[in-house]
Amino acid sequence: MIELILPAIVSCIVAFFVVFAMTPLLIKFLEKRNLTVKDMNKKEDTMIARPGGISIVAGIILSEIVLYAFLQLNEILAITLTTFTAFLIGYVDDRRVMGGWFKPVALAFAAIPIIVFGVYGTDLAFPIFGTVQIPVLYIGLIIFMISITGNTINSIDVLNGVASGFMVIASFSLSVCLFIMQNYEVAIISLPLGFVSLAFYKYHKIPSKIFPGDSGALTLGAMYGAIAIVGSVEIIAAVALLPAVVNSFLFLSSVKQIVEHRQIKGKPVEHTDDFKLKATNDKTAPVTLVRLILAGGPLTEKQVGFAIFKLAIFSGILAIITTFLMGINS
């Protein structure tokens, strides 16, 4: 454990400061090239640089290289390659408008490094009841998990700062759970995800100066899923991600097909005269987490963001309780 402290500190510093220093330069670069999109929740026509996934993936890759230099673990290579593949898939979607099926299907390929390096167990651990061995089924679970986590984080990237802020809470909760389970190596591998998200949140929080784009959201989500598999904490990771899972579940169960948000005609949310967010009565619009939060009345974008963060903290606590329940049967 003691020998892991230095690699952990160095990789976290690299993760945070690479994103912290690189993102302002990326914003200038993207603005100069007119790679901006309109912020739909602002009164004035505000153009925001996108995609910020470039600085996110740079922070992750450099910090994981530092960790690999210290630890030489195949787990680091598998997680980094999966994350980078997810970034490339997201970047393609940022530059070209792809169909609704593109990301879920393409993300299945991002899981290949985990399978090739064989850095997974075949036991699925559940709290209280113990484990179940599913050697063949587990391969399918790996593919499914990366696709689900990537798209789930992408689906929650709807307001300023929400995706990165949510990821800060979920990933640090997951790291705490890994430390509780004494899975120290994977816990340390997971820490850069939280620090990268935290540094990016500085520029993504309201009012956003940059959006992560599909490349950023898929990078964060796929790395989270990869850590869950490599650390054998799939159920705990799912619990920490529950608000985002609820959002995807509500969306899919109301539209009943896999489509991009831009393909949906009905608007779940509109603006009041003072530009607060308000749930619509449009029956063709999907039910989403934001729409349900707004069901009690109009709120500012910042208030909705904080409501989501509180839900993320609640799920993080449930994840930690789940971790302690894991110990009951072991």
Added chain:
Amino acid sequence: MKSDLYGFLFAMWVLILLGGGILVTILGPFSISGFGLFDMLITSIIKAMIAIILVVIWILILSKLKNWIFRKEIDS
């Protein structure tokens, strides 16, 4: 509404715990023999089918729960 959301998250968590219990209880001890080299493959396929059925049931329960908790908002 926000308390309903916390309730829904908590219900999802309980369903995960219960679903895990059912999976471990049903799938854990399940194995087939008598097919030689194919024992593991056949066992895995049957386990996969049972797991998929359980997931479908889980989603249906969650869907009913969603309609029950958020009925007012979804109908409006």
